Amino acid sequence: MTIQIKNITNISTLKDEFSKNGIVRVFDFLAQPDLDKLKISLETKVDFANAFHLNGQNRQATDAEIKALPVTTQNQLYKDIHKLAANGGGFLYGRHKIEQNSLIELRNFLGLLNSENTLEVIKEITSNSELNFADGQATRYRRGDFLTRHIDNIPGETRRIAYVLGFTEGWHPDCGGLLQFYEKDGTPMRSWSPAFNSLTLFNVDKVHSVTSIAPFSPKNRYSITGWFRA
Numbered sequence: 001m002t003i004q005i006k007n008i009t010n011i012s013t014l015k016d017e018f019s020k021n022g023i024v025r026v027f028d029f030l031a032q033p034d035l036d037k038l039k040i041s042l043e044t045k046v047d048f049a050n051a052f053h054l055n056g057q058n059r060q061a062t063d064a065e066i067k068a069l070p071v072t073t074q075n076q077l078y079k080d081i082h083k084l085a086a087n088g089g090g091f092l093y094g095r096h097k098i099e100q101n102s103l104i105e106l107r108n109f110l111g112l113l114n115s116e117n118t119l120e121v122i123k124e125i126t127s128n129s130e131l132n133f134a135d136g137q138a139t140r141y142r143r144g145d146f147l148t149r150h151i152d153n154i155p156g157e158t159r160r161i162a163y164v165l166g167f168t169e170g171w172h173p174d175c176g177g178l179l180q181f182y183e184k185d186g187t188p189m190r191s192w193s194p195a196f197n198s199l200t201l202f203n204v205d206k207v208h209s210v211t212s213i214a215p216f217s218p219k220n221r222y223s224i225t226g227w228f229r230a
Helices: 011-021 035-044 063-067 071-086 104-113 116-126
Strands: 023-026 049-054 057-061 091-097 137-141 146-150 159-166 179-182 188-192 199-203 207-210 221-229
Touching (some): 011 023, 011 116, 035 104, 035 221, 049 071, 104 221, 116 159
Antiparallel strands (some): 049 057, 049 091, 091 137, 091 146, 146 207, 179 188, 179 207
16 A cells, blocks of 8 residues: 655645745645545544543543443443533543554554655744654544644644545535644644645644534544654
8 A cells, every 4th residue: 555645736835834824734744545544444443542631641542442431430430420521621532552563554644744745844844944854643533522722732742743644425514523723822724624635734833622522413523633842
């Protein structure tokens, strides 16, 4: 499976937009015959764990591990997760960190992001010459999943530019799952609905969230996300 990025002909325009806003979206990012295979793998083959924040810690548990809990414990778990979210913190979504034991499709994609050509393109668009590698995770948002407001600039980390590559086709914005950006005071700034094969890049100090997936959503929201690091 060979993965490549398309020949991006509007880099100067993207660069100007990123310079102005610290956010930019690159449509039709990947150009390869096996794009659908990567999409299908995300939907059917990836083993996702449910990531959430509880008792001051980031945790994760598989569906099977949660179902093995007594019903009352399951109910309390979600109640505690939602209580934190109501107070402005927390998240609940499926994640799979891309590592050596991940599917070959995911490893190839991460290899593409770390190729010299791709890194040079991202450096050019973001005017950030210190980027030298990217990490990645596959994500799945099901009905009720969410990610509350936060920034990705964590002290001691080397994160510089966040990215989100969408893999959900025909998403309706009424179904939620919007990548929402905010001013520092919490005022909504702009909101982007998931778009298939679109790469969103933004500075790690941008306040953002993923809005909750509506209970009537007919499908899940899939993406690959991560950070270009120094």
